[in-house]
Amino acid sequence: MGLKRSIRLLPLLLAAVLGLATLSCSRPARVGERPSFPIPQEADVSHAQPGKRGGVFVEVSPGEPSTFNWLVAEDASSASFLGLLFDGLTSYNPIREEVVPALAKSWEIGADSRTFTFHLREGLAWSDGVPLTADDVLFTFRCVYDPRFPNRNAYDLSVNGKPFLVEKLDRQTVRIRTPEIFAPFLRYMSGVSIMPKHLLQGAYEDGTLLRAWSIFTAQKTPAAIASSGAFRLHSYRPGQLILLDANPRYWRIDRERRRLPYIDYLIVKFVKDQNASVVAFASGQTDADTIPPDDVGWVRRGEGIHHYTVHDRGPSTASTFLWFNQNPGHDKSGKPFVSPYKLRWFQDRRFRQAVSYGIDREGMVQGILFGRGQPLWGPESPANSKWFNPRIRQYPFDPGRAEQLLAEAGFHRRPDGALEDAEGHPVSFTLLTNQENPLRTAMATVFQQNMKALGIEARLQFLDFGALVTKISDSFDYEACLLGLTGGGDPADGMSVFVSKGRLHQWYPSEPQPATPWEARIDSLMLAQLTTLDETLRKRYWDEVQQILSEELPYIYLVTPDIYAGLRDKWRNVQIPKIGSVVWNLEEVWTP
Amino acid sequence: MNPAPLPRSGLWQQVLTRPQGALALGLLGFLYLCALFAPFLAPYGPGDQDLQKTYHPPTGLTWTREGLAVRLYENADPTQALYRPIPGKSAAVHWLPPGYPYRLFGLFPCRRHLFGVEPRHKIYLLGSDSTGRDVFSRLLYGAQISLSIGLIGITISLGVGLIAGGLAGYFGGWFDSLIMRSTELLMAIPGLYLLLALRGAFASQFGSGEVYLLIVVILSFLGWSGAARVIRGLTLSLRAQTFVEAAIVTGLSPWRILWRHLLPNLASYLLVAAALSIPGYILGAAALSFLGIGIQEPAASWGLILAQAQEMKVFMCNFWWLLTPGAAVFVTVAAFNLLGDTLRDVIDPHFRTGGR
Numbered sequence: 001m002g003l004k005r006s007i008r009l010l011p012l013l014l015a016a017v018l019g020l021a022t023l024s025c026s027r028p029a030r031v032g033e034r035p036s037f038p039i040p041q042e043a044d045v046s047h048a049q050p051g052k053r054g055g056v057f058v059e060v061s062p063g064e065p066s067t068f069n070w071l072v073a074e075d076a077s078s079a080s081f082l083g084l085l086f087d088g089l090t091s092y093n094p095i096r097e098e099v100v101p102a103l104a105k106s107w108e109i110g111a112d113s114r115t116f117t118f119h120l121r122e123g124l125a126w127s128d129g130v131p132l133t134a135d136d137v138l139f140t141f142r143c144v145y146d147p148r149f150p151n152r153n154a155y156d157l158s159v160n161g162k163p164f165l166v167e168k169l170d171r172q173t174v175r176i177r178t179p180e181i182f183a184p185f186l187r188y189m190s191g192v193s194i195m196p197k198h199l200l201q202g203a204y205e206d207g208t209l210l211r212a213w214s215i216f217t218a219q220k221t222p223a224a225i226a227s228s229g230a231f232r233l234h235s236y237r238p239g240q241l242i243l244l245d246a247n248p249r250y251w252r253i254d255r256e257r258r259r260l261p262y263i264d265y266l267i268v269k270f271v272k273d274q275n276a277s278v279v280a281f282a283s284g285q286t287d288a289d290t291i292p293p294d295d296v297g298w299v300r301r302g303e304g305i306h307h308y309t310v311h312d313r314g315p316s317t318a319s320t321f322l323w324f325n326q327n328p329g330h331d332k333s334g335k336p337f338v339s340p341y342k343l344r345w346f347q348d349r350r351f352r353q354a355v356s357y358g359i360d361r362e363g364m365v366q367g368i369l370f371g372r373g374q375p376l377w378g379p380e381s382p383a384n385s386k387w388f389n390p391r392i393r394q395y396p397f398d399p400g401r402a403e404q405l406l407a408e409a410g411f412h413r414r415p416d417g418a419l420e421d422a423e424g425h426p427v428s429f430t431l432l433t434n435q436e437n438p439l440r441t442a443m444a445t446v447f448q449q450n451m452k453a454l455g456i457e458a459r460l461q462f463l464d465f466g467a468l469v470t471k472i473s474d475s476f477d478y479e480a481c482l483l484g485l486t487g488g489g490d491p492a493d494g495m496s497v498f499v500s501k502g503r504l505h506q507w508y509p510s511e512p513q514p515a516t517p518w519e520a521r522i523d524s525l526m527l528a529q530l531t532t533l534d535e536t537l538r539k540r541y542w543d544e545v546q547q548i549l550s551e552e553l554p555y556i557y558l559v560t561p562d563i564y565a566g567l568r569d570k571w572r573n574v575q576i577p578k579i580g581s582v583v584w585n586l587e588e589v590w591t592p
Numbered sequence: 593m594n595p596a597p598l599p600r601s602g603l604w605q606q607v608l609t610r611p612q613g614a615l616a617l618g619l620l621g622f623l624y625l626c627a628l629f630a631p632f633l634a635p636y637g638p639g640d641q642d643l644q645k646t647y648h649p650p651t652g653l654t655w656t657r658e659g660l661a662v663r664l665y666e667n668a669d670p671t672q673a674l675y676r677p678i679p680g681k682s683a684a685v686h687w688l689p690p691g692y693p694y695r696l697f698g699l700f701p702c703r704r705h706l707f708g709v710e711p712r713h714k715i716y717l718l719g720s721d722s723t724g725r726d727v728f729s730r731l732l733y734g735a736q737i738s739l740s741i742g743l744i745g746i747t748i749s750l751g752v753g754l755i756a757g758g759l760a761g762y763f764g765g766w767f768d769s770l771i772m773r774s775t776e777l778l779m780a781i782p783g784l785y786l787l788l789a790l791r792g793a794f795a796s797q798f799g800s801g802e803v804y805l806l807i808v809v810i811l812s813f814l815g816w817s818g819a820a821r822v823i824r825g826l827t828l829s830l831r832a833q834t835f836v837e838a839a840i841v842t843g844l845s846p847w848r849i850l851w852r853h854l855l856p857n858l859a860s861y862l863l864v865a866a867a868l869s870i871p872g873y874i875l876g877a878a879a880l881s882f883l884g885i886g887i888q889e890p891a892a893s894w895g896l897i898l899a900q901a902q903e904m905k906v907f908m909c910n911f912w913w914l915l916t917p918g919a920a921v922f923v924t925v926a927a928f929n930l931l932g933d934t935l936r937d938v939i940d941p942h943f944r945t946g947g948r
Contacts, residue, residue, distance in 0.1 A: 275903065370673065371670040372671060442889075449639065
């Protein structure tokens with residue numbers, strides 16, 4: 001029934017969109033009529049098949065942006081909009097899995113592996129026509145490191161607290177020196193959105209930079225936000241949608257020397273939850289979406305009616321894992337975070353391994369994910385083929401093996417079947433997870449049943465995310481927790497998680513000293529991979545980290561769902577990467 | 593003798609002689625018996641999973657030489673949870689087989705269940721849910737929570753209402769206005785927000801079942817204001833009756849007057865009010881579980897089972913059996929309303945004549 005209704009909805013929606021475009025302001029009145037500006041001398045030529053201009057691409061976003069100011073953006077929604085509007089010196093190509101030129105046409109790396117000289121493209125311009133030069137790059141870094149504007153980028157763009165040294169050599173050339181060798185430098189540079197000096201200089205000088213370009217700017221005067229990316233902000237209606245139109249001064253062209261992007265408008269609609277988003281796609285209201293694995297079955301039934309295809313992208317980079325609190329500290333009143341006898345279990349590798357053998361991951365995939373997923377043994381999902389280590393220790397479902405390990409560790413069964421340790425404490429713990437995620441709560445109930453089979457009583461407690469985060473990163477008064485992460489990046493992203501000093505080193509955050517020899521080994525490996533540019537060496541270090549983690553199991557990884565992308569059939573030049581957004585190359589996408 | 597206008601047995605006999613009253617009482621009796629005997633009637637525990645059989649449709653029943661049997665199914669398409677019966681294959685239903693151990697009424701250890709099949713097969717009278725748990729068993733266990741919550745709630749709120757309203761109406765004066773102003777204060781508190789706050793505050797200290805009970809108790813402590821106001825009004829008018837004045841003149845203590853002379857006259861109202869407000873508690877409890885702030889997995893309640901049906905795939909793949917708790921809530925609420933209406937029909941004329 002939902003499918004039929006949408007047939008009538010689609011023209012309505014289009015009409016609404018066109019109406020919006022004509023009504024709202026003095027921008028081009030007719031779709032497809034774009035002002036023509038000279039093409040930059042050193043424009044990037046796309047290798048994609050040349051297409052036809054025109055068309056509206058409709059997407060959904062689960063959240064609204066909280067700002068359009070790159071300096072203060074911390075959430076995923078804001079970041080995704082900024083990614084459409086602004087480019088960096090480099091860019092990451094998810095198909096080739098390498099860093100490619102963007103605003104910088106090329107760069108040289110000095111012999112010391114610390115000096116990077118970037119050459120900007122000749123003739124670059126902001127969407128309002130002002131040239132984009134080395135001054136803008138300099139300005140961006142000055143904003144990042146200015147102590148008046150505390151922002152998270154200042155932390156990301158420094159090594160051991162020391163900032164990068166940024167110099168302007170000439171109008172088109174910038175030299176950046178890192179204080180030490182910094183492996184993910186070029187990749188991180190793709191995330192640094194260059195900010196327009198001519199528009200933000202005033203706010204920088206009077207100290208109001210962090211409040212500039214807020215969502216109110218976007219609502220009242222969208223034209224004040226000049227962009228460097230393929231799109232520029234046309235209008236923002238909170239709670240409804242964001243309308244982006246093609247940037248007429250974009251720096252990429254196709255082989256026939258026509259300026260990209262092909263599509264005229266990009267509409268991003270806000271939806272309440274994943275159900276609403278999937279229904280919108282399945283009824284033909286949006287052009288692309290991520291389809292949860294358990295919905296693929298029914299969404300595929302609409303392929304013929306609404307002319308879309310659900311593509312299988314293989315395993316996702318999202319991981320679900322659980323860990324035991326191994327924090328030996330105590331709270332202000334002197335009460336230990338974890339009772340000492342439980343801490344002894346949690347710190348025993350054999351106990352963690354036994355729990356891992358006792359988990360029916362195949363069952364979770366079969367039952368909860370409808371067979372669309374993979375068991376996970378380490379921090380890297382097979383999707384991240386560049387960094388995935390397939391030769392780590394695996395823990396297939398084997399209750400017999402689990403019992404054996406528990407017996408070795410001094411546990412034994414009571415006559416009533418309950419497990420107890422050598423001192424007679426019954427083995428029970430409480431597992432936390434956040435209540436908003438049905439997949440996680442389902443996994444937690446499966447885990448509970450699996451543990452029951454071993455005689456272990458795992459109680460479940462579902463909290464809202466905020467309360468959960470307080471427990472695991474502030475008050476530490478919990479025993480075990482089940483959470484997930486989206487991975488798929490560079491090993492350097494795992495510094496705060498795997499280095500024992502890290503704040504996200506969940507099983508024992510911010511260790512004063514590495515608590516165990518294997519944690520000390522991970523520390524040195526993580527530091528080694530961060531301070532070399534040699535990718536094979538980095539891979540070898542990261543492989544060993546994965547190996548140690550799979551042996552010691554501070555995190556017990558569960559499963560990763562397969563990921564599916566739904567896409568309307570009319571779009572050309574779409575290349576679906578294994579990791580990341582489905583349409584990462586929106587500027588090359590066109591429709592006949 | 594004290595003026596007891598309604599001999600209790602007479603009231604229930606009158607209710608039973610009316611068809612809708614008999615129907616409502618019969619239904620409620622059946623539902624509460626099911627809840628009471630849930631562990632015996634349910635073939636599986638409320639948390640027993642089978643990950644090979646998620647979203648299994650209700651198993652068909654056939655008649656074979658060995659007696660009643662369930663058909664066996666194969667998973668034709670695991671990616672859509674599509675099951676097909678295997679022709680000619682079935683598993684006999686055993687009566688009173690041994691199963692997982694439980695305590696009947698929380699007291700008597702027992703292993704026998706009413707029915708079951710060979711452990712390697714499954715009998716799903718109402719299908720299975722997202723982790724292969726038997727919806728029928730969960731429905732029965734859920735009934736224990738969903739049906740008892742109404743009784744607990746109404747006992748507390750009518751109890752407090754009766755005491756506060758009765759005393760206010762009888763004594764009047766400053767005591768009356770104190771009670772009435774506090775009911776107004778309580779009525780001004782927005783229930784849902786209070787609930788969310790309570791849930792958040794208690795969630796980390798208690799288990800979900802305890803929090804839930806706590807919430808119901810707190811809610812009913814807040815919910816007594818409506819009942820208290822009505823009871824106060826009734827007491828006020830009763831107090832002006834001559835039989836009460838006669839009791840006062842004979843020198844009976846206020847407590848005795850309240851207990852022996854006013855309460856029996858209020859009983860009829862209380863019965864009707866209880867029957868008509870229990871559905872509110874049951875619906876409220878279901879709504880809370882549905883919103884995720886009531887009882888939590890892996891425990892079972894009707895609202896919680898319904899919450900699973902929020903997902904689109906339940907509609908798109910037609911897992912209709914996950915909606916059966918909705919039917920159970922409907923039947924319960926309808927039965928209570930029917931009972932309340934019948935009670936009122938029976939009581940009203942008595943009430944009027946009893947007053948004169």
